[in-house]
Amino acid sequence: MSHEKPLIKINNLAKWFPVRTGFFQAIRSSERKYVKAVDGVSFHINKGEIFGLAGESGSGKTTTGKVILRLLEPTAGNIHFKDKEITTLGKSEMKEFRRRAQIIYQDPYESLDPRMTIFDFVAEPLIVHKIGDVEKLVTDALERSELTPPQEFFYRYPHELSGGQRQRVAIARAMILNPEFIVADEPVSMLDVSIRSSILELMVKLREELGISYLYITHDLATAKQVCDRIGIMYLGKLIEEAPIDELIDEPLQPYTQALIAAVPDPDPTIEKSKAMIKGEIPNPINLPPGCRFHPRCHYAQDICRKKIPELIEVKKGHRVACHLKT
Amino acid sequence: MVLLDVEDLITYFETRGGFVKAVDGVSLQMNEGDSLGLAGESGCGKTTTMLSIMRLLPSNGQVLGGKIIFNGVDMLNIDEDTLRKEIRWKRMSMVFQGAMNALNPVFRIGDQIVQTIRAHQDVDKRVAYEMVEELFSLVGIEPKRARDYPHEFSGGMKQRAIIAMALACRPDLVIADEPVTALDVVVQAQILELMRNLRDKLGLSMILITHDLSVIADTCNKAAIMYAGKIVERGDIVTVFKHPEHPYSQGLLTNYPSIRRKRQKFAPISGRPPNLLFPPPGCRFHPRCPYAEEICKTKEPEILELDRGHYVACHMKNL
Numbered sequence: 096m097s098h099e100k101p102l103i104k105i106n107n108l109a110k111w112f113p114v115r116t117g118f119f120q121a122i123r124s125s126e127r128k129y130v131k132a133v134d135g136v137s138f139h140i141n142k143g144e145i146f147g148l149a150g151e152s153g154s155g156k157t158t159t160g161k162v163i164l165r166l167l168e169p170t171a172g173n174i175h176f177k178d179k180e181i182t183t184l185g186k187s188e189m190k191e192f193r194r195r196a197q198i199i200y201q202d203p204y205e206s207l208d209p210r211m212t213i214f215d216f217v218a219e220p221l222i223v224h225k226i227g228d229v230e231k232l233v234t235d236a237l238e239r240s241e242l243t244p245p246q247e248f249f250y251r252y253p254h255e256l257s258g259g260q261r262q263r264v265a266i267a268r269a270m271i272l273n274p275e276f277i278v279a280d281e282p283v284s285m286l287d288v289s290i291r292s293s294i295l296e297l298m299v300k301l302r303e304e305l306g307i308s309y310l311y312i313t314h315d316l317a318t319a320k321q322v323c324d325r326i327g328i329m330y331l332g333k334l335i336e337e338a339p340i341d342e343l344i345d346e347p348l349q350p351y352t353q354a355l356i357a358a359v360p361d362p363d364p365t366i367e368k369s370k371a372m373i374k375g376e377i378p379n380p381i382n383l384p385p386g387c388r389f390h391p392r393c394h395y396a397q398d399i400c401r402k403k404i405p406e407l408i409e410v411k412k413g414h415r416v417a418c419h420l421k422t
Numbered sequence: 423m424v425l426l427d428v429e430d431l432i433t434y435f436e437t438r439g440g441f442v443k444a445v446d447g448v449s450l451q452m453n454e455g456d457s458l459g460l461a462g463e464s465g466c467g468k469t470t471t472m473l474s475i476m477r478l479l480p481s482n483g484q485v486l487g488g489k490i491i492f493n494g495v496d497m498l499n500i501d502e503d504t505l506r507k508e509i510r511w512k513r514m515s516m517v518f519q520g521a522m523n524a525l526n527p528v529f530r531i532g533d534q535i536v537q538t539i540r541a542h543q544d545v546d547k548r549v550a551y552e553m554v555e556e557l558f559s560l561v562g563i564e565p566k567r568a569r570d571y572p573h574e575f576s577g578g579m580k581q582r583a584i585i586a587m588a589l590a591c592r593p594d595l596v597i598a599d600e601p602v603t604a605l606d607v608v609v610q611a612q613i614l615e616l617m618r619n620l621r622d623k624l625g626l627s628m629i630l631i632t633h634d635l636s637v638i639a640d641t642c643n644k645a646a647i648m649y650a651g652k653i654v655e656r657g658d659i660v661t662v663f664k665h666p667e668h669p670y671s672q673g674l675l676t677n678y679p680s681i682r683r684k685r686q687k688f689a690p691i692s693g694r695p696p697n698l699l700f701p702p703p704g705c706r707f708h709p710r711c712p713y714a715e716e717i718c719k720t721k722e723p724e725i726l727e728l729d730r731g732h733y734v735a736c737h738m739k740n741l
Contacts, residue, residue, distance in 0.1 A: 151606040151607065151608060151609075152606055257694050259694065287463045287464055287633060288463065288633050288634070288635065288674065288677075288678065289463055289673065289674055289677065289690065289691050290690075290694075291677075291679075292677040292679070292688035292690045293688065293690035295688065296687075296688045296690060314606060314607060315607075315679075316607070316681050317636070317679035317680055317681045318679050320679065320680075320681045320685065321679045321685060321686075321688075341685075344681050354608060355607060355608060356681065357611070358607045358608045358610065358611035359607055359611075359636075359681050360610075360611070360614065360634075360636040360637055360639065360640035361636050361639060361640070361680050361681070361682055362635045362636045362639050362663065362675060362678045362680055363639060363663065363664070363680065363682070363683075364639040364640075364642075364659045364660050364663050364664070365660060365664065366682065368614075368615075368618070368640055369610075369611045369614060369615075369640050370611060370615070371608065371611040371612040371614075371615050373608060374612075375576075376576045376577070376578055376606070376608070376609055377606075
């Protein structure tokens with residue numbers, strides 16, 4: 096893709112959620128506990144680029160997406176959208192930003208209001224932002240999402256549509272304000288396999304036609320490989336590796352990334368089976384291990400990994416990794 | 423030896439709108455030691471096929487025709503009592519979809535498995551508990567964790583416990599319905615590895631129901647592709663996955679994302695599966711099929727052997 100100025104640049108972004116403790120615990124220790132869902136994440140997304148953010152449940156990828164849109168307030172860090180600092184915007188400026196940045200949620204069975212017709216649902220952003228010629232814009236948006244003929248869908252309700260159609264409606268709504276940036280949070284994971292490829296194809300097509308940039312949040316590296324330009328891997332609130340997608344899959348450096356890739360099964364029965372290179376599951380994010388957060392599960396862990404948090408360092412052009420043994 | 427032989431199975435659900443033809447003429451064969459992957463989109467009848475075999479259909483579902491022979495027993499003509507005492511769980515058990523979330527939160531996991539064992543085998547509590555501990559080490563959980571409650575287990579451990587429960591009476595056949603769908607990829611790889619190990623160690627036969635083709639490629643030696651209540655293609659895994667002949671299987675497989683394959687343009691199958699209250703006449707796939715001819719719209723294709731052990735239901739291939 097392009098090598099212009101980044102559209103979105105986030106720097107040291109953090110989101111900590113306070114843990115509710117009981118009365119006695121609160122008296123006994125003055126230390127407040129936090130779930131560090133996102134803890135010092137930095138990356139950028141160029142214009143027209145699809146940037147993937149992958150990791151297991153609990154790695155903080157969805158929280159990162161929500162904080163970037165300020166659907167959650169960041170605990171620390173900066174978000175730049177075309178040179179504008181998002182974290183300090185006032186209400187009216189925020190409204191302007193929301194026109195430019197939209198989100199597509201994971202589950203189209205829950206993200207659509209069951210009592211709104213498709214027309215009302217897709218038109219709602221236009222009404223909020225007081226933009227005219229609603230009917231024409233809704234028709235265009237549905238058409239762009241390949242819901243044709245659009246008039247047929249105007250007065251239908253979500254329950255009359257299939258999962259794939261619902262997700263197309265969600266995409267039409269996200270696109271109707273001509274945004275420049277979209278956070279797509281696992282947009283196909285709830286859909287049937289045969290529908291997935293057509294929704295991904297639609298996202299890629301809209302990127303090409305309208306120059307939209309995406310943050311594609313997923314746990315599925317196989318679909319990420321199909322659509323992303325670059326990808327970042329998250330583990331327990333940290334970005335641990337970032338690279339162009341093909342490079343990351345062919346030459347992963349971080350041991351966790353390696354394990355993640357080895358675990359993906361393949362539809363080709365003649366090649367090597369998936370491997371579980373690491374044991375156990377992502378630990379509790381309240382009591383984080385010191386040093387590298389992955390060290391308790393890492394086969395290569397050394398003394399330094401137990402003490403010092405590794406920084407994300409560029410080892411090759413565009414390939415950053417957070418691992419003491421690789422940098 | 424043939425373990426399971428399903429012939430022309432027909433299962434309909436009675437609803438207010440009429441009969442939903444969920445399974446309509448399904449035939450399957452499995453030998454001892456086989457692991458069969460049954461793939462297809464939601465609503466194609468995969469789970470209903472298995473519930474028919476287990477005879478666990480909900481009350482509005484009915485087997486209207488066909489034969490199911492399991493281990494030489496005619497499953498459709500055996501009385502409920504013998505079925506419950508001798509076959510279900512002892513010879514054939516099931517890992518239900520989402521079962522890991524159906525563990526009772528107020529009972530210890532070990533006790534829940536003890537209950538299952540004692541429902542089928544005449545053993546006292548202590549012996550049953552020892553069996554649970556043995557099962558736990560078989561599926562890779564520390565035996566002492568049998569005293570834990572479900573909330574103390576992670577997702578992967580719960581799924582292991584559910585598999586332990588399915589293995590409790592050492593069945594010949596385990597049917598697993600979407601056993602890894604809700605799990606993260608690393609945990610999924612752990613469970614798939616466990617299932618492959620159990621299969622080899624215990625000589626277990628398995629049926630794996632899933633929409634995830636890569637999971638089937640990863641664990642099974644035979645595959646069957648279902649569409650709208652019918653099996654459209656079946657055979658050994660490499661034949662079906664590498665050289666699919668039915669246009670539906672071809673569409674599914676070529677669009678299936680893989681991290682090892684080069685990035686490609688998708689050619690999605692257009693349209694969506696039919697409403698099984700009113701399936702289309704002729705081949706049920708014809709409205710979505712790029713190769714459909716006149717005959718496909720009127721005559722239903724039979725599933726015929728194209729090559730040794732490779733069955734395909736398509737007029738264009740069975741000329």
